[in-house]
Structure formats: structure tokens, C-alpha cells
Amino acid sequence: MIGPHLRELRRERNLTLKQLAERTGLSTGLLSQVERSIHDPSLETLRRLARTLEVPLFSLFAGEDRQQVAVVRRDRRMTVSSPHGGISYTRISPGSGRLELLEGCLEPGAASTDRPWSHPSEECVLAQTGELLVEVGETVIRLAPGDSCYFDSRTPHRFVNPGADANTFLVSVTPPSY
Structure with a gap:
């Protein structure tokens, strides 16, 4: 595809x-x-x-048509993972709009990237299960389930799981970026 x-x-x-x-x-x-x-x-x-x-x-990923109303069924969601393991993202939004909503899953001790990186967007992340560290520039934010934070993605950032169990989080990105 x-x-x-x-x-x-x-x-x-x-x-x-x-x-x-x-x-x-x-x-x-x-x-x-x-x-x-x-x-x-x-x-x-x-x-x-x-x-x-x-x-x-x-x-x-090909095959995206812009629709006025789009439904993304759980069993039809697109997922990408790191080749080294540790992180996977499942796209919840249809991917054809100005907002991207992803569900992330981090394995214990894993990070979303080796080094913080930036892209021209804005993000809001919501911890769902387990503790999540959000590194934005020199700032480290510790999120418990239900906590969220917003940041300018042009600042190098990444997500880290400091816990002993896998955690999940939601992240919205606008506009969708690389």
C-alpha cells in the first residue's frame, strides 16, 4: 500500500x-x-x-479520500511500529483532515524516538494508562493517567515510559506532520 x-x-x-x-x-x-x-x-x-x-x-499510506464524515473502525485502524520495538502508533482519525489523532503504546522503559525531534505542528497528549514522561526542550513533564499537556511541536520533543508496564496515550497533532 x-x-x-x-x-x-x-x-x-x-x-x-x-x-x-x-x-x-x-x-x-x-x-x-x-x-x-x-x-x-x-x-x-x-x-x-x-x-x-x-x-x-x-x-x-495510499487510499485516503476526504469525506465530510469519516468513521474509522477499531479493527481497520492503521498501525506503525518502531523496528526496534518499544513504540507503536495507531491512527484514530481518518488522516485526510487538518487534525491527526493517534493512540500510542510505549513498552516499559521505551521512548518514542532515540532523540527528541521537531516538526511544524502543535500537539496535545493525554496519558491513558501508566505514567508518561513528555520531554519538550529542557522541560520534562510527568503525566499520570488522565493528565494532559499541550506544546508547540517545533520544540524538540519525545515521549518516554519510565514504568515497568506498557502505557498508552492519545496524541492529537495539528496540522498532521512528519
Whole structure:
């Protein structure tokens, strides 16, 4: 599902596989395999591609039609995970609007990214189960279930699970970003 759409986005930007590889730091072989649907890209690979192609991460998945009213059934939600484990995101919103709602699940001791990163959006995160640390710049916010915080995503940030059990959280992002 990603491969043909990725190829289309790359071609719309008049990029060769080699040029896209150079801009993302990924290998041409990997990109070729993703475009031919031979390899499923990791969350980090998707982030690099989305940032380079300047599209929201979940827009890399084809088949999204903008609808006035959209229903996303639980069993039809799209999920992406880190290749190293630790984090997964399930898209709750349909992905065709100006707001993205994701449910995150962090394994014990895991972080959403190795290093805090930024993107041109705003976010609001709501801890659902377990404790969640939200690192925004030099600030660390400790959230208990039911607590939330809002921040400007242009400040490098990430989410960390300091607990011994997996935790879940909701995060809304506007506009959807990479």
C-alpha cells in the first residue's frame, strides 16, 4: 500500500531513487524494495521519507479520500511500529483532515524516538494508562493517567515510559506532520 504511493510522491517531486536516498540517508536498495512493496518500512524510515517529501507521515499510506464524515473502525485502524520495538502508533482519525489523532503504546522503559525531534505542528497528549514522561526542550513533564499537556511541536520533543508496564496515550497533532 505504501510502495506505489511513495513512488508517485517521489516522481511528482522529480526525484530519482538515488536523490531520495541521498536526502533521506537511506539506501537506494531499501527504497526500491519499499516502492515495490517487498519491504515494509520502519517508523523511522517513514519519518525520514515524510520529512524529505514534506508530507504528513500517515499520508504515505495510499487510499485516503476526504469525506465530510469519516468513521474509522477499531479493527481497520492503521498501525506503525518502531523496528526496534518499544513504540507503536495507531491512527484514530481518518488522516485526510487538518487534525491527526493517534493512540500510542510505549513498552516499559521505551521512548518514542532515540532523540527528541521537531516538526511544524502543535500537539496535545493525554496519558491513558501508566505514567508518561513528555520531554519538550529542557522541560520534562510527568503525566499520570488522565493528565494532559499541550506544546508547540517545533520544540524538540519525545515521549518516554519510565514504568515497568506498557502505557498508552492519545496524541492529537495539528496540522498532521512528519
